[in-house]
Amino acid sequence: MNNTEPSAPLTRRQLLRMIGVTAGGAAMYQAMNALGFAGESPFDAPIDLQGTPRGASVLILGAGMAGMSAAYELRNAGYRVQVLEYNARAGGRNWTLRGGDRYTELGGDTQQCEFDAGLYINPGPWRIPYHHRGMLHYCRVLRVGLEPFFQVNYNAYLHSSQAFGGKPRRYREIKADYQGHVAELLAKATHQDALGGSVSQEDQEKLLESLRRWGALDERYAYVASEASSDRRGFLKNPGGGLSARPIPSQPIALTDVLDSGLWQGISAGDSFDMQTSLFQPIGGMGRIGEAFARELGPLIRYNAKVIDIHQDADGVTATYQDTQTAGAPLTARADWCLCTIPLPILAEIPMNVGSALSAAIEAVPYASAIKVGLQFKRRFWEEDEHIYGGITYTDLPITNIGYPNTGYLSGGKGVLLGAYIWGLNAMEFTSMTPPQRIQKALEYGAQIHPQYLKEFDNGVVVAWHRSPFTLGCYGMWSSEARAKHYDDLCRIDGRIALAGEHASFLGGWQEGAVTSAMDAIGRLHQRAIAQGEKA
């Protein structure tokens, strides 16, 4: 590729390359799509299981979204269903920590959540895109109330410790200024006829008009301090009423400063399909869905059951499990079929007589490291002082995100922030610390963005997913290579055992992946059960 065009004014290619810099998000999304971390859920309508053989039974391992959605449908279809769950609660990673909850992580550190009534943090999933129709279906069926989740808040911050003296900028400023400057450049190139003849004369006029509108340019196609640009990026003084009413436009940030800051990386935060408006959250916390499933399924779920062996024979499947609350002898549960939703790092350690293809698939998926920190503050300073209502601030600091509660606005009392949401190396480093250290570091970093932190901090709680006793990690990270080699084997029924969970989906890490994989697996199990029933 020839990139040396020194004398040309500003070629289309150069411009597009520059725009492509922010297309990082979109390009990345495309790649992620290929890897199976994005995409529309195929859930269309609730599964319809007809003709269940009399007396047929299914043993389900794990009471998370996959296990419980499957249990719900299989029970309704007439199967005898039993669910074994390691935790003392249902939901799995569908989980909300509230005041009074206790959590003991691997290594033995126990935290007592001391949030005020009504306040919470979702250590696992926290948002449901509008196209995750399986999850929305079960929210409707289980009567779990939903409210909006804001992925993008124009008044939240983009922050770099290395730009603008470490002071955060509002999302709207960076977005408007980036867009305005790019529009101005492209308009200039159009006027200079520098688009290489690829845009017709007629289209050039339309392009110019669209650029003026898209970039909030003035009548001479310049991006300058004006009412139009301030209408995007915000005013120095907002318009009001009466004698003090006159608005004062704000000064855009120079293009070079926008580019140098790197903050443009944050502009596309809400552009990917998974993050597009509308998104939802259950009122009262994501855990409301797991709690509702648990109420619905009642005694079908046995809690505190640690599965230690899974064995299939010609007639059925037996799971041996230890009741974690008693030191008694292991117990067994048996059924014709088994739907196993145990996370892969744990399943890999449980003896199970399946074929070598499935065994290899179970061992092929590393789990991501992730951290979430919930911080309770004595007042909602982000709303009272900074007018940030919900949404997310992005930073280059190790905390990566600050998530503001999408509920309880201006309620006058305390509030809980998501003080950190971290992946990769820094997540591993956070995991390696004690819970109080993690909270302390989240406070120190967050205070660089919100100086109110140190004065207003009340208490906190942190979940490091690699320390989670019931998952050993956050979620399955399929490489494209591992997926090509093992994914189908992971999903195929082995004798009388089928796997389900986000790890058996192309929606890795999303609850919708768990639900759709469960529906897919029980549909196939059901066909086998019918075939078996006809033989008998």
Added chain:
Amino acid sequence: MRGLKRHAWLRGLPLLGGLAATVWGALALADDSLFTSTAAFSQANGAVIYSHICQGCHMPEGQGAVGAGYYPKLAGDRALASWQYPALIVLGGRNGMPPFGLPADQVQQTRTVHLSDAQIAEVVNYVRTHFGNHYRDRVSARQIAGLPHPRYAGPAAAD
């Protein structure tokens, strides 16, 4: 603030483009000993690698942990008598444990971390001489280089 620091940060950017749901690359302040940038971490020695990565699962004293599943304990693990055993696991991962021997430009696919052969030698030596383990033979980067390394044949992670 225009200075060297910012330029160093910008140089780091292309490496970070492939992060999935996060908008930023995870990049820390260079002056904070608790957190390290990807660039700074390439200088970490065995003790630092253990205390910043490994102990997250294998625990500070190498004692491992047990829940619904378990993290193997490294303390007194006889399998460590052979240095190839821990070296191959660090390189390629095992079960849910991420691989640390992927090329630096492929780690984002599974959100893991790249360790150099010298660093893997360092951390293997560290584990084999701590937590009650007393294996005297030291492993070199060259020996690590001789082991099979994971590498995806498919397209590199997006950046």
